[in-house]
Amino acid sequence: MTEQTWTPLEIEAEQAGGAQELVDRLTALGGELDSLLVQEKALVFRGFDVPADDLDDVLGVVLPRRLAYVHGNSPRTKVGGNVYTSTEYPPEFTISMHNEMSYAYAWPARLAFYCQIRPGGGGATPVLDAARWLESLDDEVREAFAGGVRYVQNLHDGYGLGKSWQATFETDLQEEVERFLDGTGAIWKWKGDGGIRVESVRPATTRHPVTGAEVWFNQADQWHPAGLGDDTAAALAQILPEDELPQNVTFADGSPIPEAYVAQIRDRGLEHAVDVDWAQGDLLLIDNVLLAHGRRPFTGNRRVLVAMSD
Known part of the structure; x- marks a missing residue:
């Protein structure tokens, strides 16, 4: 296995910086921005010191069709037009590597x-070449996941562990949830307590639509109870049976995924990741199929926003 040599392409401000210089430079790239992002996998724009009030102008260029975080599984707050806080887990925790919404029927093509x-x-945002992640796993693990994975969600009706179905689907109407799920191949049912159970079988890898590269593309290690850590998993097991956990994952046939596989996936992802450190006003643009991302622990009042597009 070759050593990791890839890093994101950093683009520095040349003049006074600010949102307008960044918008001008992005606009000048035109259609070349798409090919540059595929070639480099990630672009980091530094020194522009983009004010939050001007973020929409920049996102209008890099993400012309911003998506809502519908069917998203992590806790976050909507702060603007399809702009969200990044995952709101306590600062002392590491968020392991993942491609955004790789468990879903459809996922965003790029993230900002x-x-x-x-x-x-x-508080760095680690990014990881997802093809290298796949390559780093033992043959035994890759072969075990060849049939795909089954994701299981138990979403409550406003009171319970995990996210509610209202927050997950950004609606209070059951018929809108049903209409969304009907097009995803998921199996779902409403429960007597007002919650909903959703099961989806998805592949463990995918191929990039332009490069054809095969990449590791699932969130088995984040959905598996073992990914929560021993103490948290043990506490949850005392409260709920496995089939009632807010989220869980098995192999596609319903058989359990060994904890050792979960640990290998998580640890090798973090091992091969490259950290992107933050300065205020920086922007990071990534190809969501070619790259996974996560979060390092931090101190202080870190606030990173995220938006997605197809």
Whole structure:
């Protein structure tokens, strides 16, 4: 296995910076922006010091068709027109590597991260070549996942562990949830307590539509109870049976995924990731199929926003 040599392409401000210089440079690239992102996998725009009030102008160029975070599984807050806070887990925790919504029927093609408040310490966004992630796994693990994975969600009706179905699907109407799920190949049913159970079988890898590269593309390690850590998983097991957990994952045939596989996937992803450190006003644009991302622990008041597009 070759050593990791890839890093994102950094693009520095040349003049006074600011949103207008960045918009002008992005606009000048035109259609070349798409090919540059595929070639480089990630672009980091530094020194432009984009103010939060001007973020929409920049996102209008890099993400012309911003998507809502419908069927998203992580806790976050909507702060603008399809702009969200990044995952709101406590700062002392690492968020392991993942491609955004790789568990879903459809996923965003690209993501933009914007640093509104620089963390006091730590808080990098690690990014990982997803083809290298796949390559780094033992043959035994890759072969075990060849048939795909089954994701299971138990979404409550406003009170319970995990996210509610209202927050997950950004609606209070059951018929809108049903209409969304009917087009995804998922199996779902409403429960007597007002919640909903959703099961979806998805592949463990996918291929990039332009390069054809095969990449590791699932969130088995994040959905598996073992990915929560021993103490949290043990506490949840005392509260709920496995089939009632807010989210869970098995192999496609329903057989359990060994904890050792989960640990290998998580650890090798983090091992091969490249950290993107933040300064206030920085922007990171990534290809969501070619790259996975995560979050390092931090101190202080880190605030990173994220938006997605097809």
